[in-house]
Amino acid sequence: RWKPRRRRAAMEGAIQTLASMGIARAHAIKGINSTLASNGQVQLERAVNWCLSNPDTTAAPATSSSAASAVPFKSQDVQNVMAMGFSRAHAENGLRLKRGNVQDAALWCAMNPDPGSGDQKSNSASSSAKPSRGSASKTKSGRHIVPDTAEQQRKRREEFKALEEEYEAELARLKLKSAKISIKTTSEFKQGSKSSSIQAAMKRKNDSQKLAAIARQKQAAKESEARKMKEMQGRVRKRKEAESKLGGLDGALQHFQQSYDIDRVREVLTLISKITRRIIKNPDEPKFRRIKLSNAKVQRALVRPLGPMVAMRALGFCEKENGDVLVLDKPDRSVLSSGLNKIESYLNRGATIIPADFKEAESKGASLESILFAAKELRRILASIADLPGSVPLRSLSTEKGGIYSERFAKHPALVRSLKSLGFEPKQGGQYVRMDSPDVAVLRDAVADLDREIAKRTPTTGVSRSLAKLLALQGKEKASFVVDKSRVCLSRIQRNPVERRYWTVDLGRLFKDTAVLAEARILFSGFGFAVDKSHVANWGGSDTHGLVLALAHLNEAWKASLLASVR
Numbered sequence: 001r002w003k004p005r006r007r008r009a010a011m012e013g014a015i016q017t018l019a020s021m022g023i024a025r026a027h028a029i030k031g032i033n034s035t036l037a038s039n040g041q042v043q044l045e046r047a048v049n050w051c052l053s054n055p056d057t058t059a060a061p062a063t064s065s066s067a068a069s070a071v072p073f074k075s076q077d078v079q080n081v082m083a084m085g086f087s088r089a090h091a092e093n094g095l096r097l098k099r100g101n102v103q104d105a106a107l108w109c110a111m112n113p114d115p116g117s118g119d120q121k122s123n124s125a126s127s128s129a130k131p132s133r134g135s136a137s138k139t140k141s142g143r144h145i146v147p148d149t150a151e152q153q154r155k156r157r158e159e160f161k162a163l164e165e166e167y168e169a170e171l172a173r174l175k176l177k178s179a180k181i182s183i184k185t186t187s188e189f190k191q192g193s194k195s196s197s198i199q200a201a202m203k204r205k206n207d208s209q210k211l212a213a214i215a216r217q218k219q220a221a222k223e224s225e226a227r228k229m230k231e232m233q234g235r236v237r238k239r240k241e242a243e244s245k246l247g248g249l250d251g252a253l254q255h256f257q258q259s260y261d262i263d264r265v266r267e268v269l270t271l272i273s274k275i276t277r278r279i280i281k282n283p284d285e286p287k288f289r290r291i292k293l294s295n296a297k298v299q300r301a302l303v304r305p306l307g308p309m310v311a312m313r314a315l316g317f318c319e320k321e322n323g324d325v326l327v328l329d330k331p332d333r334s335v336l337s338s339g340l341n342k343i344e345s346y347l348n349r350g351a352t353i354i355p356a357d358f359k360e361a362e363s364k365g366a367s368l369e370s371i372l373f374a375a376k377e378l379r380r381i382l383a384s385i386a387d388l389p390g391s392v393p394l395r396s397l398s399t400e401k402g403g404i405y406s407e408r409f410a411k412h413p414a415l416v417r418s419l420k421s422l423g424f425e426p427k428q429g430g431q432y433v434r435m436d437s438p439d440v441a442v443l444r445d446a447v448a449d450l451d452r453e454i455a456k457r458t459p460t461t462g463v464s465r466s467l468a469k470l471l472a473l474q475g476k477e478k479a480s481f482v483v484d485k486s487r488v489c490l491s492r493i494q495r496n497p498v499e500r501r502y503w504t505v506d507l508g509r510l511f512k513d514t515a516v517l518a519e520a521r522i523l524f525s526g527f528g529f530a531v532d533k534s535h536v537a538n539w540g541g542s543d544t545h546g547l548v549l550a551l552a553h554l555n556e557a558w559k560a561s562l563l564a565s566v567r
Contacts, residue, residue, distance in 0.1 A: 010041070030051075031048070253307065256306070256311075264305070266347060269343050276343065283331045292325055293326060315335065369462065369526040378450060386444055389443075423442075463527075469519060482511065490550060521535065
């Protein structure tokens, strides 16, 4: 049950509400007490209905003005409710209770009978408490009620019945709406359950597809690995077959020298000879007799090319630890010494006498530029013959004046000897020198030697040193001026070699600075000009091809000097 304090608070709130509707406090308390619930709870709606159904006879009812001040509503709303057949007091009570809502007030008036209608029949004198339905007229004692006609009562009953039907239809609509909502909720729940089951099935299907894809990938990787292993086994088998055809150490070294360039041959044979020498010198040292094949240098020198592994097996090495290591268990000094002599003979076989001949020509007064130009020309000739050994014009050099042979080689006996060592012999009474039977392997060895000579001699020529000195001491501007003037002079003669006035260059007039003039003398001497004491450079008039080589060397040396200055 309610506690007394809470009950008093609820009671006081209900009394205030009823008082705001124009009901006296004593009558309000009486109505609240009459409609209390079994648990003592205040029922405000029932209390309002009781107060309106049982008029207060102890005091005058609240005037419409005071009620209107409590709950304001429009007079037009009262007229609208009265037009439905209700009395003014009943209409005002409905509007006051429903807070001015005409539709709710009319529905309330229809559901709650007019409290003044029973008093009209029993006692017309008490009609002054509440006005009833019908028309009213003033009398001496105040107001009196005129009974409704039968037609008015019939209309009221029809209106009341229409309101009841409307109320029932509204209630049925609300029930139908509630049923639809319940059905929709149930269908959504069922649909959600069905959707969840579908999603679970799809998830299981996706998982199975993923597992199948992973299984296929694993199978493909396994097949790829097996295929690679099979290919590797095939390559190993072919490699062993090719190595078996080489025979012993001589066959392996000969095949290797014929199949690879001279630099690769020297690199591999030098490594094998170094290993062999160490073992001969320290036969009891295990680390010299064990070679890891996984080493990058060993892979390049011994494993990849065809031949070196055969040579290592011929020296007594064998593969162990699944082919990862080469081991010499019992070194035989005689076998190692014999093998080392053969390796060194093949190692020295690729060398030519060209470097020695060039060094001899330099010692006998040949300029560095002339030796460099001769090396470049000879390298070009030998490379062309090695590419097309059957071409007779490539293998023939004219000995006439102004030709390559007379200008580059004939002036230096050591260079002539180099040509003879390569196979060039005089033909047709000395008009030509020709190579009858070119040995491509020897030619490639000679080209490799010439490449090394060119790379070694290019930065040491007088032209290269003079340009570097000019750039360091005089600056880039003056050095560029000297290079540009030199290019102009060489290009002008090259374009018009018959114009003799271009053959002479007055260096003293071109270069006023003494330091620049000294370096210019060295430059033009390297180009093949004869420079006298008066600083006048004269070209001989025959070596036009030498001008092309000189101009190319000038550009190359200038570019190298600029790069060196930046570093």
